[in-house]
Amino acid sequence: MPHYKLTYFNLRGRAEISRYLFAYSGKKYEDHRIEAADWPKIKPTIPFGKIPILEVDGVIIHQSLAIARYLARESGLAGQTPVEQALADAIVDTIDDFMTLFPWAEKNQEVKQQAFNDILTNKAPELLKDLDAFLGDNKWLVGKSVTWADFYWDVCSTTLLSCKPDLADKYPRLLALRDRVQALPAIAAWIQKRPKTIIAGGNQNKGE
Ligand SMILES: N[C@@H](CCC(=O)N[C@@H](CS)C(=O)NCC(=O)O)C(=O)O
Structure with a gap:
């Protein structure tokens, strides 16, 4: 098995x-978390200067979704057919488009909070409505088995719900999907044991 080293902040x-994909596949990896204070001296040593990166036997892969897609393919979680793979990619990109609307790195807390409130109140309902329609009464977002799209929904909605707990109350099917992902034994074990960290831009008093 290759030597995997995932580098990111302690978030x-x-x-x-x-990390979900590693947990589910049971592959061993180094979960390397760097301190924000050390970042300025580490940044110039990293190709493209952004994290996360994944080192696979020393080869550096950047871009979080390229990393995750690679791990999903390696673990059979990318979708069972080329069409399912394209649909899983599309759902991940759709959720990611939404997550990148938030000004995570904004320093002015008032400006940041206002932007978060605006996006959560005015833009989230459309995404949730569309995701709910896409899921319908199916067990998983794509195909007949769990994919990384379901994982991405759980990961991102955990952050969103921490910012606005009633965000998805109108969508019990999307909340039930979160429950199904979190009930997968390997994911449940990871959620139990992962470091409690803050959310950049969310409720900083909440250890998540
Ligand atoms: N699209 C990239 C975004 C990477 C990114 O912006 N990473 C942030 C942390 S979430 C970062 O490295 N910030 C520090 C910096 O830009 O110096 C990805 O998904 O990996």
């Missing part, structure tokens, strides 16, 4: 989808 953020 769930853009690394958590890959």
Whole structure:
């Protein structure tokens, strides 16, 4: 098995989808978490200067979703057919488009909070309505078995619900999907044991 080293801040953020995929596949990896204070001296040593990165036997892969897609393919979680794979990719990109609307790195807390409130109140309902319609009464978002799209929904909605707990109350099917993902034994075990970290931009008093 290759030697895997995942580098990110001590946050769930853009690394958590890959941590879910490692947890589910049972592959061993180094969950390397760097301190924010050390970042300025580490940044210039990293190709493209952003994290997460995944080292696979020393080869550096950047971009969180390229990393996660690679791990999903390796673990049979990318979708069972080329069409399912495209649909899983599309759902991940749709959720990611929404997550990137938030000004995670904004320093002015008032501006940041206002932007978060605006997006959660005015833009989230459309995404949730569309995701709920896409899921329908199916067990998983794509095909007949769990894929990384279901994981991404759980990872991102955990962050969103921490910012606005009643966000998805109108969508019990989407909430039930979260429950199904979190009930997978390997995911349940990871959620139990993962470091309790803050959410950049969310409720900083809540250890998530
Ligand atoms: N699209 C990239 C975004 C990477 C990114 O912006 N990472 C942030 C942390 S979430 C980062 O490295 N920030 C520090 C910096 O830009 O110096 C991905 O998904 O990996």
